Amino acid sequence: MHPLSFLRRSLANESFAGLSYIVLAAVVLALGDGLVKLAADQISVWQLIVLRAVVAVPLLGVFMVSYARRGLRARHSFWIGVRSLLLVVMWVLVYLALTGLALPTVSAALYTAPLIITVLCALEPGRRLAAGEIGAVVLGFIGVLVLLRPGSSAFSPMLWLPLTGAVLYALAALITATKCRDESPLVMSMGVQIAFLAVGLVALGVFAMFDMPATWQTAAPFVARGWPSLDGVDLPYLGALIVALAVIAVVASAAMGRAYQMAPAPLVAAGDYSYLVFSTLWGFLLFDHLPDRWGVIGMALIAVAGLYATRSGPTDDGDNEIDRSDASVKDKSPGRRSRPRLLRRQAVSSAPG
Numbered sequence: 001m002h003p004l005s006f007l008r009r010s011l012a013n014e015s016f017a018g019l020s021y022i023v024l025a026a027v028v029l030a031l032g033d034g035l036v037k038l039a040a041d042q043i044s045v046w047q048l049i050v051l052r053a054v055v056a057v058p059l060l061g062v063f064m065v066s067y068a069r070r071g072l073r074a075r076h077s078f079w080i081g082v083r084s085l086l087l088v089v090m091w092v093l094v095y096l097a098l099t100g101l102a103l104p105t106v107s108a109a110l111y112t113a114p115l116i117i118t119v120l121c122a123l124e125p126g127r128r129l130a131a132g133e134i135g136a137v138v139l140g141f142i143g144v145l146v147l148l149r150p151g152s153s154a155f156s157p158m159l160w161l162p163l164t165g166a167v168l169y170a171l172a173a174l175i176t177a178t179k180c181r182d183e184s185p186l187v188m189s190m191g192v193q194i195a196f197l198a199v200g201l202v203a204l205g206v207f208a209m210f211d212m213p214a215t216w217q218t219a220a221p222f223v224a225r226g227w228p229s230l231d232g233v234d235l236p237y238l239g240a241l242i243v244a245l246a247v248i249a250v251v252a253s254a255a256m257g258r259a260y261q262m263a264p265a266p267l268v269a270a271g272d273y274s275y276l277v278f279s280t281l282w283g284f285l286l287f288d289h290l291p292d293r294w295g296v297i298g299m300a301l302i303a304v305a306g307l308y309a310t311r312s313g314p315t316d317d318g319d320n321e322i323d324r325s326d327a328s329v330k331d332k333s334p335g336r337r338s339r340p341r342l343l344r345r346q347a348v349s350s351a352p353g
Helices: 003-039 045-067 077-098 103-110 113-121 131-148 157-178 185-209 214-219 235-262 265-272 274-287 293-311
Strands: none
Touching (some): 003 235, 003 274, 045 185, 045 235, 077 103, 077 157, 077 185, 113 157, 113 293, 131 157, 131 293, 265 274
């Protein structure tokens, strides 16, 4: 076989494998969000994140010992901590939104993050957004307005929760690209899980010392309760949910890491938007939820705008070990107009790890 033909075939196979990994991650992450929505009727969010972390941390530890190929020591502990806290708060907001909104709606609002990252890139000294990037931001903003429909009966203030989460997601991406570029993805995933455990334990401690008003507990039981009694709860069912969520966190981290190592980042970013499709599918299968016509239009506008934002501009060259939480960027063409640094070869993890 001719060497060039073999090389082309190998690259095509690796690209397909990378795309398959990110689609796998999208499937399990969307399922995980659906399982969180199911668990919201059983326990509080603080119980959920603590119990899941208790299972996920040792699972991730085993994975790190078994498959890690490079040093597992954190190089920038402070920034890993800040990044982890941003992602934990983001996911808590998403989990709260899931108690009152359909899964596809929450997913679409969260996936405005690439547009926010594009705007953040304009803050770089000497960086100006290209016309196409400005168009993507405007199109995404229109999609958000269609999704929100302020002033109509379809508007829900809870939509601000995942939109705020998208801002935190984008800030975590900024930290990943500028402060944690040489960190191991597995170390950062472990950091997020430890942050979940710490935040959950602190919250449980606060609830143990202070009683929330009964009206709060009635209005928002998922967040306004610490460790409610498990009497009457189907424990085997709840245990299965917790274990499934922990496994999903670990599998998603591994799949996303492999995806960005094997396929070009723009291709993986495009496959990442399959999450919106799978969130709609799981929303229908688990809750019989389907977005209305305007919801579908808003989701489509956000997806198109996000895809354009992540793909616009020429890509840089360079071999990098990449995943959505490990951005190692090498810009070898400073003389030409390139895409924003945050969008060239990385994205922040949408998994809770």
